[in-house]
Amino acid sequence: MSARPPREISVLVPADLSPLYPTDPERIGPYLVLGRLGHGATGTVYAAVDVRAASPGDRLLAVKTLVCPELDPPEAYPALARRLRALAGVDSTRVVTPLAFDSDAEPPWVALPYVAGQRLSHYVSARGGLASGKVVALAVGLAEALSALHARGVAHGSLRPSDVVVGPHGAQVMECAVVASAERLRATAPSWTGPERARGGAATPAADVFAWGSLVAFAGTGRLPFGSGEPEEIVERAARGAFDLGGLHSGLRPIVSRALAPDPVRRPTVAEAVEAVLAVWAAECAAREETEEGGSPVSDRAELLRQLEHAWEGVEPPARVPEVVRLEGRLARHRPRRALAMAGTGALALGMIGGGGWFLFGLFGQDEEDALVSEVAEEVSPEPSEEEPLTMVVRFDPAEQEDPVEGPWVFTPVDREDEPVRGRGVPTHDEWAEQWDASGEPREAVVREDAAVLCAKFCAAPDHLFIDVEGRGTWELTGSDFIDYLSWGPVMIVEVTFAEESSEEDGPREIVAVTELFTD
Template sequence: MSPRSPREISVLVPPDLAPLYPDDPSRIGPYLVLGRLGQGATGTVYAAVDTASDSPGDRLVVVKVLTSPELDSADAYPALEQRLRALSNTDPTRVVVPLTFDSDANPPWVSMPYLAGERLSHYVTRRGGLGTGKLIALATGLAEGLSALHTRGVAHGSLRPSEVLLESHGPHIMECAVAASAERMRGAGATWLSPERFRGGTATPAADVFAWGAVVAFAGTGRVPFGPGEPEEIAERAAEGSFDLDGLPKGLLPVVGRALDPDPERRPSLREVIGAVIAVWQAENAGEDGATGSPGRDELAHVLEREWQAVEPPARVPQVIRLEGRMSNHRPGRALFLAGSVVVALTLVGGGVWGLARAFGPEEDGALAAADTAGERSSSESPSPEDDPLTMVVRFDPAEQESPATGPWLYTPVEPEGELVRGQGVPTHAEWAERWEAAGEPGLAVIDPEAEVLCAKFCAAPQHLFIDEEGRGTWELTGGDFVDYLSWGPVVIVEVTFAEEAREGDDTPREIVRVTELFTD
């Protein structure tokens, strides 16, 4: 076997990784960028290579470029520097902490260890509420993670199920680099926001305890504790202390109920939370497996860690990364943020989208998978609704889905309200949805996981636009990716193609085999 070129290194990569966009950096600080893991309101997350590492298994890292609205002002950067330094010294057992960072870069970035797992929001959506053992392990782990943050003077500020990563060693708290403003959290994050935070208060340890209670309630029951509705309705119920904990293990009811108290002064400390949850574990396991006394913390941690051993991601696959070309100033930075021309040779094999691609909050899940041929497909290859009676334009509203993870999925046929005018600026998803009116009775459909999906904006990457000259999506995904989108995304207008015509009197959901998102500019 010929020796490997000094311009080649081996790295273990996830089995599925979204490619880079044309304007993505190929180098961030000391790291070579391989592909995308997610994108959302707080920045873009990349898989990258630490070329200084001697071990192929340790070379893969996660680098997040921070473009959060909280960083729009130059005054925010000293506080960001201080927060990232504090996070770097935080106990990493239950918190994803920085490896390195550059708060002076333009934009700033932070690198973190790569952890393969599944975010709590997906896990509960697919499986329902956790069993008592896993729930106690989760409640303890999250409380210990928050305690580690508070010890360093850091309040998380936006803890929610989408920011909790589950892997074979337990839960890990993510998205700690920037404390979300109350304004940004009032929308999709209202369920996890304490009343004082909803009114505009800053992130505090007491607000984190409230979020802990809401997340544990969701994980134990499979339902949001304050019920569905508009953010203001949810906030009103939270301010009244009107929560639903039906189905939560009886032993956890007192401590979770106290955590959700509208008055921050009446909420328990994290020390009290951990003690109360451990007491529940001891009561549940008295006399079992020799658990007759109070175990030491190390022993308890080992026992609780066993609850997560079934949460295993697909094994990463070895790939050779070839480095070519010279460095350039593709993207200037405040200090260390450099970009170069690097050819990344990757042959990725199949498998589910695991790791941090599924780990970064509902808004961080923008682009989960894509083909290299995005943008090359002509609209002439798509069946026309006039020529193919199996094709129609419909609206999917994720908020209307009874079972967003498993289906069947509710759709409503729509048609534009008058002529759609282009070239008037990119509308928001709400503005775009309002341009379409119902044109038929709602129906139910199943979605083939291997269906061809062409996204234009919302089901691909909310900060980018991928349309052809007719306003049809060009970013290629799969039916499985689109199903994932329907568990968290906004309303979307798509053209769908069914496998067969509906039979009269047949209530069986039809199967969708092709989806093309429609949008405008």
């Protein structure tokens, strides 16, 4: 008698993984979705399981569904497929490249290796300008990533600090699938956008070099290279070359200044940038060796690169914990009459784990909804009741908090019948909150310190804003940051997600994710 197929597998997942929203998919392609890793201007990133991987540590991957205005035109999909195929062929440990993708799914998706680390934007914001070893290693790593992309005929097109993750093995570039439009770059990423791109020009290697220079300047000083203010003001400064590199490693200023030139013709190539940065590091190593008895200067390029590989070793990746996952669910839908595109023969293969042979088959048949078959009987997950939804929009007013430090924290459910009016200037927090009507009585909740928080306004300078096209926050913070804000800030409107096991009968519900809503 043959062994029964496994009903469960173990997966190592992030300890603070955010739960799924009720409308999130259970499966994307052949992958079982576990939770949310993040949400941004080009879609939602989910933690998912590759059941074919033998080791629990290798089963976790990131699957991103691509939803953004850049993909609204039908002609965008052939171009998306070509770009994803090119990205899948990029040979570099510095770029997070697709494992598989389907540009004809509804919505399109791309599967990527799970990368444990911290966003460069968060790392620098929390610590300030980096020490010379780290900033040099970052400059070289980013340049290597861009060089690998350009070798495949791909320009990143919208590189910014939130697209770079740093960990013990250095920096890696992400978010390569969709190039942001000039309109979105001007509004949300002016500090990293070359003047020609802000004017509507195409994504080019020279534009990537400008972004490289801005990121190195930001990482080395802890400040925006063109200062703060309205996006139009920052774009105008970039067009004049009015940047501030005060505090940046003196050896890096010449090459970064060239990279930030308004005229793309005057910018260095990525290869020139690498050599210039390595020359700076060689000079620094030589000066250090001269102060040490018996030391000899390091001039070998391979040795310089080897030294830089150790610069980020002290950065600990986020913890991962084992989770037992049941093998059940359904596939994502597809657009009709479009050819399926997937990267790599491995993604097309039939999956099997364990001696009992739990298979993925029929993935490309007529009825995609019934394509996944296993011997595991489906168990219907209980839906949250109308009285206690897992996700709701609420108002947090720091003035209403009895204990803004320890909690629990008071919130009021809110709703609105109309759509927010966009493009009339950024309102104040109070003006924005007045547009929402209370839809329930005030309640109390506990905010987890490691809750995933996407800030739109409360984390920003007075005139700055971090939102996507739907008015949802994009600046990633933690529950601790949110709690701190509740001790001093103005009122805010946020979408909160509660832990599934939360119950008001057992005390205040626990909030595990917060996304601030705002308008421009």
